Amino acid sequence: MRYQEIMKVLSECGMGAVLVTENWVIREVNEVGIRLLHGSEHHWLIGKKLSDIASPLCLEPEQKIYAYMGFNEYLLRCPAPSAEDLPANCRLVVFRTATRDAQCDMFEHALEQVSDAVVMCDEETRINFLNNACIQMDEVVPSDVIGEKNEKVYEPLDGQSLIIPQAIRKKQIYLGRRQIYTTRYNKNVDITSNTYPIVQNGQVLGGYSIMKDWSAVDSLNKKIVELQAKLIAQSDPSKHNSGKSALSARYHFDDIMHISAVMENMIEQCRQAAKSDSSVMIYGETGTGKELLAQSIHNASRRANGPFLAINCAAIPENLLEGLLFGTEKGAYTGAERRQGYFEQANNGTLLLDELNSMNINLQAKLLRVLQDGMVRRVGGSSEIHVDVRVLSNVNVPPQQAIDENKLRRDLFYRLGVVNIAIPPLRERKEDIPLLAKQFIMKCNAKLSRNARDLDPATLDLFQAYDWPGNVRELEHAIEHAINVLPDDESLITPEYIPAYMQDVQPMHKIKPVSAPASLAGTSLNSTMKDVERNAVCRILKENGGNISESARILKMSRQSLQYRIRKYGINVKEL
Numbered sequence: 001m002r003y004q005e006i007m008k009v010l011s012e013c014g015m016g017a018v019l020v021t022e023n024w025v026i027r028e029v030n031e032v033g034i035r036l037l038h039g040s041e042h043h044w045l046i047g048k049k050l051s052d053i054a055s056p057l058c059l060e061p062e063q064k065i066y067a068y069m070g071f072n073e074y075l076l077r078c079p080a081p082s083a084e085d086l087p088a089n090c091r092l093v094v095f096r097t098a099t100r101d102a103q104c105d106m107f108e109h110a111l112e113q114v115s116d117a118v119v120m121c122d123e124e125t126r127i128n129f130l131n132n133a134c135i136q137m138d139e140v141v142p143s144d145v146i147g148e149k150n151e152k153v154y155e156p157l158d159g160q161s162l163i164i165p166q167a168i169r170k171k172q173i174y175l176g177r178r179q180i181y182t183t184r185y186n187k188n189v190d191i192t193s194n195t196y197p198i199v200q201n202g203q204v205l206g207g208y209s210i211m212k213d214w215s216a217v218d219s220l221n222k223k224i225v226e227l228q229a230k231l232i233a234q235s236d237p238s239k240h241n242s243g244k245s246a247l248s249a250r251y252h253f254d255d256i257m258h259i260s261a262v263m264e265n266m267i268e269q270c271r272q273a274a275k276s277d278s279s280v281m282i283y284g285e286t287g288t289g290k291e292l293l294a295q296s297i298h299n300a301s302r303r304a305n306g307p308f309l310a311i312n313c314a315a316i317p318e319n320l321l322e323g324l325l326f327g328t329e330k331g332a333y334t335g336a337e338r339r340q341g342y343f344e345q346a347n348n349g350t351l352l353l354d355e356l357n358s359m360n361i362n363l364q365a366k367l368l369r370v371l372q373d374g375m376v377r378r379v380g381g382s383s384e385i386h387v388d389v390r391v392l393s394n395v396n397v398p399p400q401q402a403i404d405e406n407k408l409r410r411d412l413f414y415r416l417g418v419v420n421i422a423i424p425p426l427r428e429r430k431e432d433i434p435l436l437a438k439q440f441i442m443k444c445n446a447k448l449s450r451n452a453r454d455l456d457p458a459t460l461d462l463f464q465a466y467d468w469p470g471n472v473r474e475l476e477h478a479i480e481h482a483i484n485v486l487p488d489d490e491s492l493i494t495p496e497y498i499p500a501y502m503q504d505v506q507p508m509h510k511i512k513p514v515s516a517p518a519s520l521a522g523t524s525l526n527s528t529m530k531d532v533e534r535n536a537v538c539r540i541l542k543e544n545g546g547n548i549s550e551s552a553r554i555l556k557m558s559r560q561s562l563q564y565r566i567r568k569y570g571i572n573v574k575e576l
């Protein structure tokens with residue numbers, strides 16, 4: 001076949017081809033090649049050197065070396081078919097887009113570096129990938145197990161079915177599952193895992209599991225629990241008079257910097273709630289300071305001299321979380337030892353359940369029994385232990401939303417949400433920004449040995465116009481970023497030193513005013529703006545079928561911001 005016909009066929013197959021001289025000068029190029037080499041037209045590439053445009057394409061195709069053409073765009077040379085009429089001293093170079101190939105190589109490299117074990121299977125449960133951590137944990141030989149079905153390599157010892165085949169068959173996610181199995185090499189392994197099916201357009205492509213060695217996790221857990229128990233046991237009673245215990249909370253209400261009326265009202269409610277032993281549920285977006293508030297409630301209560309313990313329900317697998325909360329008896333499971341749980345350790349004090357809405361719904365039922373009876377039964381135990389613990393909790397979504405999404409039991413909410421506190425997001429109390437900024441500047445100065453003085457007025461204008469989806473924590477990080485990059489001879493934080501994504505925000509005083517319609521004459525600006533905002537939110541929600549995420553994206557605000565406005569304006573999404 002003639003080379004020009006070959007180049008045309010390759011183009012129809014989505015592959016680029018160039019005819020080059022022995023010095024890599026381009027003489028001809030097909031249509032796909034023009035596009036892949038970023039040429040605007042055919043003549044633009046003629047006469048240029050391929051080595052100057054994409055030098056890796058000049059290497060032999062046996063070498064897998066990518067040609068980088070721009071952000072997220074790679075090319076790879078392929079073997080060229082023989083042509084009967086190639087001009088003298090010329091060769092045909094064939095290449096294709098290899099962005100996906102490069103991405104796969106990068107992802108695989110990343111997976112090889114992570115400490116968690118990862119195994120991936122195809123739709124028929126055949127193993128097609130094991131990372132180094134998995135190979136070491138299971139002590140398997142990759143060449144011996146790749147291509148084998150999961151069931152032929154692993155055999156469960158706990159009476160359960162293997163999790164990956166279940167996930168693939170049922171198209172279901174399994175989180176925080178513990179399993180004990182043996183490999184074909186007779187290695188017994190005890191793991192906790194998160195397992196996911198890979199589904200695309202309704203088709204199951206396979207599944208993968210991210211695993212932790214349970215023995216390592218359990219060993220670390222034992223050390224943490226034992227250390228906390230020792231701290232409580234060794235707590236000096238003489239220190240209780242000063243309101244300090246070994247596991248005391250650090251923050252008080254006076255540590256919450258504010259001048260806004262909305263924060264003052266919220267704090268006053270918390271001061272009153274601190275006087276009783278009623279359960280308090282705190283709702284606030286990420287970064288609003290939920291744990292700081294919980295610690296302040298504890299320190300203002302009659303339990304201030306008792307222990308304060310916090311447990312993150314989102315960061316700990318279900319099986320481990322149950323043992324941490326309620327304690328364990330020896331023999332409850334392989335390697336289990338007799339030890340106290342958080343409820344026992346927090347006796348006569350306060351226990352904070354952080355991100356309660358991330359706790360498994362089944363475990364929430366067990367938690368409810370403890371709250372109702374004040375009695376704890378350790379995992380694997382038969383006797384009940386009385387505890388006197390005040391339980392505080394926080395959630396990062398509105399409680400009703402968590403209930404609707406089946407992430408929070410309604411009866412548990414009634415038990416833990418006797419007092420409901422909502423922390424206003426920073427965008428709703430922007431008068432606090434100057435005070436908070438000053439506090440963070442002083443804190444960062446001490447931490448970084450710098451001497452920043454204040455915010456430039458232009459910077460403060462940008463901060464006041466910004467929406468702060470990350471709330472107070474984001475403000476603190478923005479200040480720390482600025483102080484890190486601020487030159488030593490400058491003391492004012494000007495706009496060029498704040499994070500780049502904040503610099504595009506338009507200050508309110510620069511926004512051009514628009515004339516109000518005559519029909520709005522006599523109405524207040526505040527009510528008019530509320531009507532405009534409510535109508536805009538309703539319209540976008542209606543156009544997107546009530547989809548919160550998509551509507552928030554179009555409105556250029558966070559999901560939490562949109563949900564706040566839905567509550568604020570009493571919008572019934574289902575009736576739009």
